[in-house]
Amino acid sequence: MSSDLTPRSDGSPEATGAHGVVSGSGVNDRLARPDYAGPGALPLAAVDHTPRRSDLYPKAARRVERQITLMFLLSMLMAVLFIVGYVAIDVGTEIYIPVLGGVGFQNLVLGVTFGLGVFLIGAGAIQWAKKLMPDVEVVQDRHPLPSTPTEDAKAAEQYQRGKEESGFAAYRIMRRTLIGALALFPIPLVVLVRDMWTNDDPALAGQSPAEILSSTAWTGGLRIVTDGTFQPLRPADIPVGGLVSALPENIEEIQKEAHNLNERGKSAIILVRMDPEDIRAQQGEGWDYQGILAYSKICTHVGCPIALYEHRTHHLLCPCHQSTFDLADAGNVIFGPAARSMPQLPIGVDEEGFLVAASDFNQPVGPSFWERG
Amino acid sequence: MGLVLLLLALGVVGGVYGVATTAPSSADTALVGDQTQIEEGRRLYLEGCSSCHGLNAEGGSAGPTLIGVGAAAVHFQVATGRMPLAAPGAQAPVKDAIYTSEETLQMAAYIASLAPGPAIPTAEQIDYTDADIAEGGVLFRINCAQCHQAAGQGGALTQGKYAPSLMSATPQEIYEAMLTGPQNMPIFADTTLPTPDKQAIIAYVVDLQQAPSPGGLSLGRLGPVVEGLFLWTAVFAALIGAAVWIGMRAR
Numbered sequence: 198m199s200s201d202l203t204p205r206s207d208g209s210p211e212a213t214g215a216h217g218v219v220s221g222s223g224v225n226d227r228l229a230r231p232d233y234a235g236p237g238a239l240p241l242a243a244v245d246h247t248p249r250r251s252d253l254y255p256k257a258a259r260r261v262e263r264q265i266t267l268m269f270l271l272s273m274l275m276a277v278l279f280i281v282g283y284v285a286i287d288v289g290t291e292i293y294i295p296v297l298g299g300v301g302f303q304n305l306v307l308g309v310t311f312g313l314g315v316f317l318i319g320a321g322a323i324q325w326a327k328k329l330m331p332d333v334e335v336v337q338d339r340h341p342l343p344s345t346p347t348e349d350a351k352a353a354e355q356y357q358r359g360k361e362e363s364g365f366a367a368y369r370i371m372r373r374t375l376i377g378a379l380a381l382f383p384i385p386l387v388v389l390v391r392d393m394w395t396n397d398d399p400a401l402a403g404q405s406p407a408e409i410l411s412s413t414a415w416t417g418g419l420r421i422v423t424d425g426t427f428q429p430l431r432p433a434d435i436p437v438g439g440l441v442s443a444l445p446e447n448i449e450e451i452q453k454e455a456h457n458l459n460e461r462g463k464s465a466i467i468l469v470r471m472d473p474e475d476i477r478a479q480q481g482e483g484w485d486y487q488g489i490l491a492y493s494k495i496c497t498h499v500g501c502p503i504a505l506y507e508h509r510t511h512h513l514l515c516p517c518h519q520s521t522f523d524l525a526d527a528g529n530v531i532f533g534p535a536a537r538s539m540p541q542l543p544i545g546v547d548e549e550g551f552l553v554a555a556s557d558f559n560q561p562v563g564p565s566f567w568e569r570g
Numbered sequence: 571m572g573l574v575l576l577l578l579a580l581g582v583v584g585g586v587y588g589v590a591t592t593a594p595s596s597a598d599t600a601l602v603g604d605q606t607q608i609e610e611g612r613r614l615y616l617e618g619c620s621s622c623h624g625l626n627a628e629g630g631s632a633g634p635t636l637i638g639v640g641a642a643a644v645h646f647q648v649a650t651g652r653m654p655l656a657a658p659g660a661q662a663p664v665k666d667a668i669y670t671s672e673e674t675l676q677m678a679a680y681i682a683s684l685a686p687g688p689a690i691p692t693a694e695q696i697d698y699t700d701a702d703i704a705e706g707g708v709l710f711r712i713n714c715a716q717c718h719q720a721a722g723q724g725g726a727l728t729q730g731k732y733a734p735s736l737m738s739a740t741p742q743e744i745y746e747a748m749l750t751g752p753q754n755m756p757i758f759a760d761t762t763l764p765t766p767d768k769q770a771i772i773a774y775v776v777d778l779q780q781a782p783s784p785g786g787l788s789l790g791r792l793g794p795v796v797e798g799l800f801l802w803t804a805v806f807a808a809l810i811g812a813a814v815w816i817g818m819r820a821r
Contacts, residue, residue, distance in 0.1 A: 247819075298787075323816050436761075438757045441762045507754035
């Protein structure tokens with residue numbers, strides 16, 4: 198085996214007399230390697246060869262054979278049981294199994310039979326290899342990693358010839374303009390990335406992504422409606438301690454025109470009502486309406502929708518990363534990774550007594566973006 | 571016109587503040603039982619509740635005022651065993667109810683007689699048989715899922731508080747909880763979430779409670795985090811075990 202190896206330049210001698218690991222029986226000779234300590238001439242670890250029971254006793258070998266045959270037979274049985282289970286068991290049948298609880302009987306049978314069927318084939322094959330196939334420790338040497346000096350020289354010569362024939366070294370200006378062209382060609386692709394946002398809505402035409410992110414569908418006088426049922430709200434509808442998920446009243450028309458949910462995502466708010474005396478601070482004076490506060494529903498960390506509102510502590514908790522905002526204190530962050538307060542929407546009532554937005558948010562909602570910093 | 575509305579709204583809000591943190595909604599009618607029921611309820615209240623909530627339910631440092639919380643709140647807290655509280659803590663846990671349903675109704679009648687508040691929902695109100703489960707699912711995901719988890723399994727809040735699992739909640743308890751906002755749960759009054767919407771939500775929660783788990787091990791229906799944890803521990807342990815067996819020396 199060592200004959201096909203290129204002799205190493207350091208000429209380390211082939212070790213002789215290293216501890217052999219070959220059993221010596223004629224059959225195994227071709228699998229074994231001659232005594233050879235390998236590159237670096239480290240002595241081989243001495244591994245005692247312990248013959249297996251199935252090597253020593255024909256009876257043990259027979260027993261292993263029966264074991265493996267049984268595994269393959271069981272695998273066949275599992276395949277049959279799978280088909281029986283598929284045909285015979287009603288899909289809806291449930292059985293109770295301790296720990297697991299109520300389980301779909303057919304699913305269980307299909308999973309167990311197919312799983313065991315495949316597992317038993319594999320386990321039988323492994324057992325066969327471990328107990329009955331030849332048992333010899335075999336060492337396979339690595340090829341030396343470096344190229345030969347001849348190969349090195351050849352490669353260097355080819356490179357040099359290529360350099361001379363192409364004139365890459367001679368034509369200096371051409372070489373430099375090529376490098377310049379290669380450096381510039383990806384830039385148009387980067388510029389394209391800037392326009393990856395879709396803008397189907399003519400109302401948003403001409404706005405940059407940053408401008409679109411900075412405003413929402415809310416405008417002064419726009420009614421606030423409940424999310425899901427789209428009912429306008431009167432202040433008296435919301436009790437102290439109440440929570441309402443809400444949207445602008447025209448959100449469905451906007452969605453229909455834009456063919457996307459972008460505006461809905463930005464303009465989702467929650468309305469909470471607390472005792473006005475509990476409100477310690479707001480983002481603007483008089484932005485509440487008799488203790489009703491409107492805050493964005495979109496977390497300022499990475500934009501999860503949040504409405505985990507504790508009405509006694511006035512805390513709003515984000516389930517994604519546990520950012521906690523104090524809605525009684527201007528929506529300030531009191532815990533978690535969010536860097537900015539929850540934006541507050543100023544609200545009031547219109548002539549008919551329904552809750553309306555007093556204006557848009559005075560800052561972008563949701564997570565930070567490049568232009569916002 | 572505007573001034574009249576403002577005064578009207580101020581009056582409503584003033585009334586709200588006058589009673590409690592839990593405000594009555596417009597549809598509420600106090601469940602006023604007969605006098606003996608109220609008397610019996612008052613006796614039970616003085617015996618079991620007044621040490622924290624005060625002799626006249628005015629509240630104290632150990633417990634909030636119960637004036638205006640309504641019969642629904644009393645029924646929810648007492649029937650689920652949350653009250654009386656076994657020990658002070660972040661939140662009152664569910665336990666076996668201490669009072670019989672008759673005693674519970676007596677106490678509810680007493681509290682309801684103090685000030686108007688949300689009444690115990692009628693059988694008609696909690697009848698969800700004709701409710702739209704799909705619509706209930708939409709409303710559940712908008713209003714409830716953030717705390718109680720998409721499959722109603724409950725979840726953690728801040729500082730030891732938690733939203734309980736809904737798997738053993740009865741339709742009446744679900745209705746009462748939405749109406750009264752127990753513990754830190756906000757109130758979903760009939761004005762913002764009308765009775766048909768509440769019925770739809772109840773129908774959805776009942777559907778979740780009865781949903782089979784065809785795959786077998788539901789792992790608490792908590793979603794990909796728990797499933798991943800199971801994979802990385804139990805399943806990978808089995809795979810490592812198999813690899814060790816394959817590599818073991820044969821004897």
